[in-house]
Amino acid sequence: MSAAHILVVDDEPDIRTLVKEILEDEEYTVDMAEDGASARKALRDRRPDLVLLDIWMPDLDGISLLKEWSEGEGLPCPVIMMSGHGTVETAVEATRLGAYDFLEKPLSLAKLLLTVERALEVEKLQQENIGLRRHTQHVVEPTGRSAVMQRLREQVKRIAQHDTWVLITGEPGSGRETFARYLHSQSVRRDRPFIDVGVSSIARGNSALELFGSEQEGHIHYGALEQARGGTLFLDEVADMDIEAQGQLLGALDGGAFLRVGGSEPVQIDVRIIAATQKNLQDEVQAGNFREDLFYHLNVVPLHIPPLREHREDVPELLAYYVDSYVAHEKLPYRRFDVGAQNFLRNHSWHGNIRELKNLVQRLLILGAGDEITQDEVEAALGSVGLALESGARFPVSFDQPLRQAREAFEKAYLEYQLEKHAGNMTQIAQESGMERTHLYRKLKALGIDVKDKR
Missing domain, CATH: 3.40.50.300 (P-loop containing nucleotide triphosphate hydrolases)
Incomplete structure (x- = not known):
């Protein structure tokens, strides 16, 4: 929709105009500023995608302006410095403050365009990487053949x-x-x-x-x-x-x-x-x-x-997609869902929709072992009260008993699951369950759970 917007800051009118015309020929949009004050105003008026900044200007040198912009949240965009009288020290200082590159005058137009193109591409890749880190499972095209x-x-x-x-x-x-x-x-x-x-x-x-x-x-x-x-x-x-x-x-x-x-x-x-x-x-x-x-x-x-329950036929493809994704991006071991597990999950209620499916796949790849994921393993992984009851899986607590006994049965099942999940590591179990270690030991003993046996 919008072409990249470039701000050219230089006190020499001929250079400003020349650079503007060259960049506009390449279909960039360009604003110009003749000194530090007008550069500040231009930055306030509109956030540019790139700044070409001269070092020597009458009111404020480019290095001071670069330093001002780099404070706080950092530079708003890539900055390319320009100078006809630059020194090594000046170039080093500009780089330290975050400048992308340093061009000497008289400008090589070919090098100018190449540097601008590369700076914009690097910025685009950095923004994409930030987005990918925040959404590591980003799907380019939504999965499903239904x-x-x-x-x-x-x-x-x-x-x-x-x-x-x-x-x-x-x-x-x-x-x-x-x-x-x-x-x-x-x-x-x-x-x-x-x-x-x-x-x-x-x-x-x-x-x-x-x-x-x-x-x-x-x-x-x-x-x-x-x-x-x-x-x-x-x-x-x-x-x-x-x-x-x-x-x-x-x-x-x-x-x-x-x-x-x-x-x-x-x-x-x-x-x-x-x-x-x-x-x-x-x-x-x-x-x-x-x-x-x-x-x-x-x-x-x-x-x-x-919701996923309205297109359950996509479940097998979604399972395969997220397995491949976790293997590629998080280096988890590859495992495949057998036919029984896939059929069971096609009939699951999926109240958490695709997010629930994705989290289930991750949990099974982290905690499981072996090449295949079976229905029994899936049922165990879906071992919360709500999910198990709605999906038809067996839950080890009867509701036809007093509350105290049902609570104890649940606590025992929960802690046995945690012991198996963390291979008996009491520190990890205490952290995940939110219990003090001393209280955790007392609870295990009261419920008759043998920690050594579980290890």
């Missing part, structure tokens, strides 16, 4: 071709973020950032700071709306946004611009917003918890992600 999933993928591809806002609904763990990322990857904004904001994780009162950023004593914190400029902003669990923040977001969307906290200059909005929620927003509007006008802003195109 008719439900095939229709959903085709629907997302059609939506992606239109730069409209989307409201994704679905149960927790059903894959709402996966589809949001897939939609972004199919859109014309695919080469620009995908920024996800977990609304429910933002402390009440901090939403404006997270979304709009701030300005304080010359330091700029870029909020999510600017970080996602030209790309996609994903607002997860948008129903949890407090009313005040809803009003601020609505004002920004209506006006196409916003003010950073503490700022005075409007910042233009250029993002596609994808919002997601597990709640019914219309019900939230009726209850007075969500603004009706904001709901209509976000709900341009609704997209519903069905």
Whole structure:
């Protein structure tokens, strides 16, 4: 959607103009600044993707400006230094402060373009790596061959071709973020950032700071709306946004611009917003918890992600996918689900949806042994009360007995499971169960569990 935006800072008009024309010929968008003061203003007005910064300027040298920008949260983007009178010490200092490279004047135009291209590519890869570290199981294309999933993928591809806002609904763990990322990857904004904001994780009162950023004593914190400029902003669990923040977001969307906290200059909005929620927003509007006008802003195109129990035929393929993913990314040992285990899991209730399946696969690869994962092992791994009862698995506690006896039976089963899971390591068992070691030993003895035998 948006080409990379470059800020050229140089006190020589001829050089500024020449560099601007060259970069625009390569389809970059360019702003110019003639000194440190105008460079500061340009950075406040719009977050660039790259800065070309001259060292010697009349009011403030480039090294001092670089140092100023590097303080706090670090440089906002790659910075390439330029100088006709640079020294080794200057180059070393610029590198120490985070500059990507150092170009000598007179500029070699071929080297300038190559350096700019490489700097932007490195920045893109770094942002992708940050995203991958946060979402190590990121699915490029949602997995599943069922008719439900095939229709959903085709629907997302059609939506992606239109730069409209989307409201994704679905149960927790059903894959709402996966589809949001897939939609972004199919859109014309695919080469620009995908920024996800977990609304429910933002402390009440901090939403404006997270979304709009701030300005304080010359330091700029870029909020999510600017970080996602030209790309996609994903607002997860948008129903949890407090009313005040809803009003601020609505004002920004209506006006196409916003003010950073503490700022005075409007910042233009250029993002596609994808919002997601597990709640019914219309019900939230009726209850007075969500603004009706904001709901209509976000709900341009609704997209519903069905729960896994509505496309259970995809379970075997999902199991295979996550096994391969954990083996490749976390170096876990390869194991395959036998036919009995696959059939059992196809009939599981999956109240935690795909997230529950993914966690189950990880647990079985970490704790299990042998090439095959059997139905018995799966049933043992699904050994919580709710999951076992809903899936039909046997649970070692009878409900037809007094509460005290049922509680003791559960405690015994739970601690025997922990002993087996941690191979009798009492430190690990105490940490996972949240019990003091002395209390843990007393409980094991009272329940008649022989620790040595379990080891």
